[in-house]
Amino acid sequence: MTDLLRIEDLHVTFDTDAGAAPAVKGVSLSVAPGEILALVGESGSGKTVTAKSVLGLLPATATAHGRVLLGDGTADPAEDVLAASPARLRALRGTHAAMVFQEPSTALNPVFTIGWQLTEGLRAHGHGGSKAERRTLAVEWLDKVGIPDPATRVNHYPHQLSGGQKQRAVIAMALALGTRLIVADEPTTALDVTVQAEILELLHRCRTDFGTAVLLITHNMGVVADLADRVAVMSEGEVVEQAPVRELFAAPAHPYTRELLAAVPVFGEQSRTPTSTTGDEQPVVRAAELVVDYPGRLGRKGFRAVEGVSFEIRPGEVLGLVGESGSGKTTIGRVVAGLTAATGGELTVFGEPLTARRRTRGRAGHIGYVFQDPAASFNPLLTIADSVAEPLTVHRRELGATAIRAEAEALLNSVHLPRSYADRYPHELSGGQRQRAALARALALRPPLIIADEPTSALDVSVQAKVLDLFTELQRELGFAALFISHDLAVVEQVADRVVVLHRGRIAASGSTAAVLGNPQDDYTRRLVASLPVADPVRQGRREHALDEGVAST
Amino acid sequence: MAQLLVRRPTLLPDRLRARLRTGGPVQRAMLLTGALLTVLFVLTALLGPLLAPYGYAQLQDGGRLFGSQQHPSGAHPLGTTIAGYDVLSRTVWGARTALEIILAALLLSVVPGTVLGLASGYLGGRLDRLLVGLADALYAFPPLLLAIVMSIVISGGQSSLVGGLGAAACSVAVAFVPQYFRVVRAEVTRVKAEPFVDAARVIGTGTWRIMFRHVLRNSVRTLPLIFTINASEAILTLAGLGFLGFGIEPNSASEWGYDLNRSVADVTSGLWWTAIPPGLAIVLTVLGTTLLGESLTDLADPRLRRRGGTSTKATATATDGGADDD
Numbered sequence: 001m002t003d004l005l006r007i008e009d010l011h012v013t014f015d016t017d018a019g020a021a022p023a024v025k026g027v028s029l030s031v032a033p034g035e036i037l038a039l040v041g042e043s044g045s046g047k048t049v050t051a052k053s054v055l056g057l058l059p060a061t062a063t064a065h066g067r068v069l070l071g072d073g074t075a076d077p078a079e080d081v082l083a084a085s086p087a088r089l090r091a092l093r094g095t096h097a098a099m100v101f102q103e104p105s106t107a108l109n110p111v112f113t114i115g116w117q118l119t120e121g122l123r124a125h126g127h128g129g130s131k132a133e134r135r136t137l138a139v140e141w142l143d144k145v146g147i148p149d150p151a152t153r154v155n156h157y158p159h160q161l162s163g164g165q166k167q168r169a170v171i172a173m174a175l176a177l178g179t180r181l182i183v184a185d186e187p188t189t190a191l192d193v194t195v196q197a198e199i200l201e202l203l204h205r206c207r208t209d210f211g212t213a214v215l216l217i218t219h220n221m222g223v224v225a226d227l228a229d230r231v232a233v234m235s236e237g238e239v240v241e242q243a244p245v246r247e248l249f250a251a252p253a254h255p256y257t258r259e260l261l262a263a264v265p266v267f268g269e270q271s272r273t274p275t276s277t278t279g280d281e282q283p284v285v286r287a288a289e290l291v292v293d294y295p296g297r298l299g300r301k302g303f304r305a306v307e308g309v310s311f312e313i314r315p316g317e318v319l320g321l322v323g324e325s326g327s328g329k330t331t332i333g334r335v336v337a338g339l340t341a342a343t344g345g346e347l348t349v350f351g352e353p354l355t356a357r358r359r360t361r362g363r364a365g366h367i368g369y370v371f372q373d374p375a376a377s378f379n380p381l382l383t384i385a386d387s388v389a390e391p392l393t394v395h396r397r398e399l400g401a402t403a404i405r406a407e408a409e410a411l412l413n414s415v416h417l418p419r420s421y422a423d424r425y426p427h428e429l430s431g432g433q434r435q436r437a438a439l440a441r442a443l444a445l446r447p448p449l450i451i452a453d454e455p456t457s458a459l460d461v462s463v464q465a466k467v468l469d470l471f472t473e474l475q476r477e478l479g480f481a482a483l484f485i486s487h488d489l490a491v492v493e494q495v496a497d498r499v500v501v502l503h504r505g506r507i508a509a510s511g512s513t514a515a516v517l518g519n520p521q522d523d524y525t526r527r528l529v530a531s532l533p534v535a536d537p538v539r540q541g542r543r544e545h546a547l548d549e550g551v552a553s554t
Numbered sequence: 555m556a557q558l559l560v561r562r563p564t565l566l567p568d569r570l571r572a573r574l575r576t577g578g579p580v581q582r583a584m585l586l587t588g589a590l591l592t593v594l595f596v597l598t599a600l601l602g603p604l605l606a607p608y609g610y611a612q613l614q615d616g617g618r619l620f621g622s623q624q625h626p627s628g629a630h631p632l633g634t635t636i637a638g639y640d641v642l643s644r645t646v647w648g649a650r651t652a653l654e655i656i657l658a659a660l661l662l663s664v665v666p667g668t669v670l671g672l673a674s675g676y677l678g679g680r681l682d683r684l685l686v687g688l689a690d691a692l693y694a695f696p697p698l699l700l701a702i703v704m705s706i707v708i709s710g711g712q713s714s715l716v717g718g719l720g721a722a723a724c725s726v727a728v729a730f731v732p733q734y735f736r737v738v739r740a741e742v743t744r745v746k747a748e749p750f751v752d753a754a755r756v757i758g759t760g761t762w763r764i765m766f767r768h769v770l771r772n773s774v775r776t777l778p779l780i781f782t783i784n785a786s787e788a789i790l791t792l793a794g795l796g797f798l799g800f801g802i803e804p805n806s807a808s809e810w811g812y813d814l815n816r817s818v819a820d821v822t823s824g825l826w827w828t829a830i831p832p833g834l835a836i837v838l839t840v841l842g843t844t845l846l847g848e849s850l851t852d853l854a855d856p857r858l859r860r861r862g863g864t865s866t867k868a869t870a871t872a873t874d875g876g877a878d879d880d
Contacts, residue, residue, distance in 0.1 A: 337756050338756075339752055339755060339756065365757065365758050367756060368756075369752075369753065369756040371749045371752065371753060372749075373749060376748055376749045376750060377749040377750050377752075377753050378750050378753075379750045379754075379767075379768050379771075379772065380750075380772065381771050381772060390754065390757060390759070391757040391758075394757055394758060394759045394760070394763065395757075395758060438753075441753070441757075
């Protein structure tokens with residue numbers, strides 16, 4: 001069989017202020033018709049750059065060498081994208097290869113209807129005769145990708161569709177042009193886990209129903225195991241290993257692949273032994289019927305982010321707060337920290353009722369907060385030591401500069417950051433190192449409570465494992481209570497004693513981690529657990545059946 | 555990729571050197587010309603007493619009057635004015651006055667503009683709305699008219715050095731305080747929402763400390779670019795005042811606008827040397843600072859900055875979505 005796409009010895013270099021930076025170093029890949037090839041790697045491995053070069057979408061600062069050959073599957077691929085003229089490139093895009101982006105809301109033009117954007121692509125490539133015919137085609141394709149009520153939806157604007165529906169519409173645009181290859185760059189990363197499962201199902205159908213090949217770029221090994229036929233692992237601009245998916249998961253050959261697979265948290269395997277807490281201790285945080293409203297704009301109703309949520313955190317206990325985006329989990333964290341005011345209900349922190357007037361004063365320094373994005377949570381103009389010492393400088397000024405500096409270095413040492421990092425600036429550290437420094441800062445005043453808001457979701461999986469280990473180790477050592485907010489069930493399962501599952505601002509389930517996640521009782525939690533992609537192709541039973549179909553259709 | 559987007563707190567000289575390497579040829583020429591003219595201007599102002607052959611108000615040398623409207627000669631390389639001053643000396647001394655007005659105007663507009671912008675942006679609420687309204691109202695004042703009123707208020711219409719400088723500086727400040735205010739306020743409202751400010755609030759840091767340690771220093775990146783526009787506006791306002799006769803008397807300081815005013819009649823009678831030197835001085839100084847500001851703006855913005863070394867192959871850029879553009 002001939003290949004749809006063949007990349008031969010591709011090199012891509014970026015011109016930066018600091019000189020040339022190589023992003024891709026000699027990558028060779030091929031995709032056969034109807035095949036799903038997953039390109040995996042951590043951030044900075046060059047996987048997105050490789051994918052973009054397939055469609056000639058590299059930015060002006062990039063220089064590419066090598067060959068990227070696209071074909072239609074009938075003959076050997078002959079069109080070199082890197083050498084194609086702009087006009088030829090436009091013709092190739094859409095018909096030979098189409099792109100599905102990570103963020104569907106930015107890939108659609110907000111001022112045109114979905115139908116218009118679909119027909120625009122058809123018109124540009126001369127598909128469908130009249131305007132009415134193209135419109136009928138558009139409705140047909142929206143139906144095929146599973147958008148309910150396509151005849152009405154075709155007139156809707158992107159903001160009227162949910163994230164999953166938008167991603168479906170983008171895929172419909174690719175399929176409507178009869179493309180042979182879909183390049184999907186992290187197509188489900190921006191989506192919630194239940195929606196992710198649906199989109200993965202749709203990408204599966206692209207192959208089985210329409211025979212479209214998919215070049216899937218992802219960092220999520222669960223998605224790979226769910227969808228891919230073959231896997232190429234990239235590291236620092238090079239493909240270190242290529243293998244069929246089962247072989248790769250069963251017997252990874254390259255040490256980097258082994259490391260990557262080992263770091264993936266496996267859901268349902270490691271539950272933490274709950275910290276023994278006596279029931280009569282005073283809880284660190286007690287929330288009763290907590291309500292948070294965000295005020296609406298003039299003439300519009302406000303938005304209720306949290307509605308009637310009750311929970312408590314006992315000393316030394318880690319409470320996991322799980323939910324999809326918009327479930328109000330971050331809002332609860334901010335209310336407990338005093339960054340946002342609660343509208344109703346009762347919130348007692350350290351035995352004192354929290355009132356709107358004295359939100360931060362008084363309790364200041366008793367709560368440590370770890371933010372999601374370690375790049376943004378440090379003042380870029382202060383050194384790491386200064387940032388870590390900031391809580392001490394504010395609250396324990398009497399210690400004096402030397403003692404504070406020594407304490408900051410001790411803190412950095414406790415999170416395994418070498419002393420030489422103390423005088424670096426935040427941008428000179430990697431994401432994982434920054435997040436460790438953030439943990440050090442949160443612990444500076446030895447607070448009895450830590451709030452960790454998605455502390456690992458901005459990190460690569462191997463780094464995530466290290467940061468989680470460090471968190472667990474420090475928690476055991478120092479015995480602080482923690483509110484651990486995350487969307488990732490596997491992560492929460494690993495660190496939390498008890499779990500609260502939030503759904504649209506309400507509690508869907510709560511209880512000990514093993515009970516709630518191991519044996520879910522309510523529908524929502526069950527759905528959440530079922531949608532979780534498992535990083536093991538053998539355990540993904542659904543694949544068996546789908547694979548057979550895939551072979552039959554090609 | 556993420557590495558490229560990280561902000562780096564570098565010093566200006568480092569950044570300038572890097573920009574010089576990466577900018578396109580036109581941008582490089584603009585930056586170099588601007589920097590050269592500005593350095594020349596500042597040097598002339600500082601070394602004025604050494605460079606100028608005579609004092610700014612000197613009418614005679616060794617008991618002998620210079621004479622009125624003398625042609626350029628060995629003793630007076632650029633001739634003399636109708637009042638009998640040496641043109642070259644007046645022009646060189648004028649740079650001092652121009653530098654003084656720039657410094658005064660900058661001081662009067664940067665400090666209040668930044669402090670108000672910081673307070674307004676960070677504290678928000680009623681104070682913010684009031685200050686934004688006031689800043690909008692200040693845009694309605696015509697600066698030159700205001701400068702004339704100021705010069706009458708400050709010195710009762712007498713054109714002393716302090717009066718002239720004060721009037722011009724005040725009116726430039728009125729025009730520029732709202733600009734600094736707006737730029738700083740916009741940056742502060744952006745920086746305020748950054749997680750590192752939240753991080754400081756969670757720690758329990760006081761409002762003042764957050765404002766000055768965490769917010770202010772991250773909000774003033776773009777100010778140097780406004781400085782240069784502010785500087786040229788200050789020179790032009792002072793020159794305008796002088797030209798209209800509200801400037802500084804020749805025996806209190808040398809001022810280019812005043813000299814231009816006095817040379818209007820000379821132009822019609824064919825005397826070139828009295829009008830061209832002060833006029834050229836104004837044009838070159840304003841051109842220098844404006845070019846410097848413009849090219850700094852261009853080079854600080856990665857979207858406007860052009861990089862060399864791209865091959866034509868890879869520059870086939872296109873809009874997103876691939877197929878659906880026409």
